[in-house]
Amino acid sequence: MAFFKRVKQPLIPKIKLSGVSKSFGSKNVLSGVDLEIFPGESVVIIGGSGTGKSVTLKCILGLLTPDAGRVEIDGVDLAAASTVQAETLRAQIGMLFQSGALFDSLNVWENVAFSLLQNQKMSRRQAREIALQKLAQVGLSAEAAEVYPADLSGGMKKRVGLARAIATNPNVIFFDEPTTGLDPIMSDVINDLIVSTVKTLGATALTITHDMSSARKIADRIAMLYQGKIIWTGTVKELDKTDNPYVRQFVAGSAEGPIQMDLKA
Amino acid sequence: MRFQFINMMGRVLLHFFQATGALGIFGAKTLYHCFVPPFYGKAFLRQLIEIGFYSLPVVALTTLFAGMVIALQTYTGFAQISAEGAVSLVVLIAVTRELAPVMAGLMVAGRIGAAMAAELGTMRVTEQIDALVTLSTNPFKYLIAPRVLAGVLMMPVLVFIGDILGVCGGYLIGVYKLEFNATTYLMNTWEYLKPMDIVSGLTKAAVFGFIITLMGCYNGFYSKGGAQGVGRATTNAVVSASILILIFNYILTELFFNV
Known part of the structure; x- marks a missing residue:
């Protein structure tokens, strides 16, 4: 055989x-x-x-x-x-930084969709839709999408960072x-x-x-x-x-x- | 003791050459990325507004008062040799060739250069610049090229407006305080107006715009050491830009009006 x-x-x-x-x-x-x-x-x-x-x-x-x-x-x-x-x-490649490293001049969904908007030249509507999907995947609602990073807690920053890291399906x-810096739960x-x-x-x-x-x-x-x-x-x-x-x-x-x-x- | 001194001199000299080299490479890279796509239009537009529109009140006020004080001082000086008639000419030349570009340059260095160094410095220490790279975006194209291009384009616009306001300042003092005839003052100003005066001032402005934004971006981009590092970067950006503006102002004046 x-x-x-x-x-x-x-x-x-x-x-x-x-x-x-x-x-x-x-x-x-x-x-x-x-x-x-x-x-x-x-x-x-x-x-x-x-x-x-x-x-x-x-x-x-x-x-x-x-x-x-x-x-x-x-x-x-x-x-x-x-x-x-x-x-x-x-x-x-996707990367989740220790402190999140979110761009503070952009709101949450623009952060997540950064690569889609800047490099893939996707329309804002389409990019926002994908960003919302990715945010939902990490347990964040559409309401959080319009918030700026300065108003987020440490755990939420990590989640947004994670959503940004996976936005382009790396x-x-x-x-x-x-x-680091999060409570045990x-x-x-x-x-x-x-x-x-x-x-x-x-x-x-x-x-x-x-x-x-x-x-x-x-x-x-x-x-x-x-x-x-x-x-x-x-x-x-x-x-x-x-x-x-x-x-x-x-x-x-x-x-x-x-x-x-x-x-x- | 003598060796120690030579050692120290050597170290200072080496540090100087190293810094100049690093800045030169940074400048060359910036210029390259200003002309090679992709371009980030929205980031560029934001900087145009930030540098051009929001600096307008500061530049307008400083040039207006500079024009006024020059009219006043020229009069007090020239009246002693009975040459009061030259006030409008002196105001015109002083404002367009020197005062508007240098005052606007120093003001914008304080406003924009510091803001750029602080913003980029914070982005550096919070890993936002590293994040840009991992999102396949070149920080030179996204952060630096739009700032430098906007600086080079907007400074001449600001100085042109400063020219007009400076001359207006001279006119206000000349006519309402020194009681010159309004028509004669305006006629004199118009008669002595030479395109070269304006062009040289605007060229200086473009060079100063490059210096301010480059020093702001360079110091911010390479800042390290947390909040203290960002503070140091901001100070260095403003101080180095201000000194370079005054040095280049002299060099450019030599080149334009080789007497």
Whole structure:
């Protein structure tokens, strides 16, 4: 029956980081990050404050250029790509910022429909309709659509940010500390929303967080960043069984262990 | 001690060249994005109104009073050598060549340059500029090009209005306070009016518009360090634009009226 035997295709990673290093002045933030994220997978990078989680994300998005190493999305190196190529690639990417990063000169629905209005040149009526759909998807009513971001609570800002991130149906979504600054219940609501929207879109997701309950809920796979390197990767189940002392200390949230906080300014 | 001094001088010089280079690259990138599509018409229109319309009262008042004070001072000076007749000429030349563009430039630098630096600075520290990039929108095209283009276009309009009001100010003082004959004053003004005076003033205005918006955008765009950083960016934008306006005013005067 060799005829029916399928040739197993090697899975091509959607996002691939190889040897990514970045320093600011004399401060070495990333020193050779290697990570592969496969299509449809939800990966969470955990790590303490100042370990370079945000810098990793900014390097992937092309907001920062790595000093060494390569970042590839769909096999294309974003840093070396032409402006047009980079913008086409970015059109497939959605991003939820830590503080929402909503444009305060635009109201909620204009924020959500920003890309549709500015880049896809959609009519305002049509763009508004899509924006309202996306807002409904994150549990916001049409009344909230006319409000300006300054009048929103933290949780609502996150929701609007999420609606904006998914407005163009991206196939890669990044989440930067999605639950930071929210109460535990709102955090869980946001976590649920993230899981459901990523599933609905069938997107590849990368989240950075230090909130372990959020990581457990969102992740298919967890990677731990410490001293500028990925020191451990595994599933949520593996996370509880690992004997890696760094991971155990971080998961337990203990001050005792190999990770010593640098308390000097 | 001597080495320390040389060290410090070197550092200052290097910093100066670095800053000039960065500003040069920023300016070149801005110019490129002003002429290469896509263009954001609505953002441009908003800036035209912001810079042109809302600066009108400030520019109008300053140029009007500048014209008035020049008439007064010229009279007190020129009366001593019995040359009071030259008041209208001096007002005309002073206002169109120097006062209207420089006063309007400094006023708009305070109003618009500061606002731009604060707005872009806040957008930078709240990650709104990063958000623009992730929404596949080039911040140079969406934020900076509309501001710089609007500045270059609206400053000459403001200065033209300032020219008229400045001369009017001189006329008001000349006729109602110094009791010149109204017709003679107007005839003199009209007779001495040279297109070159107006053109040079308007060219200066366009250059100042570029300087103000560029310094506002540059300082705001690269601001860092939270609220304090935004404050610093705003101060730097106004101070650097004001100094550059005065320097370029001299250079342009040299170029136009090479005496």
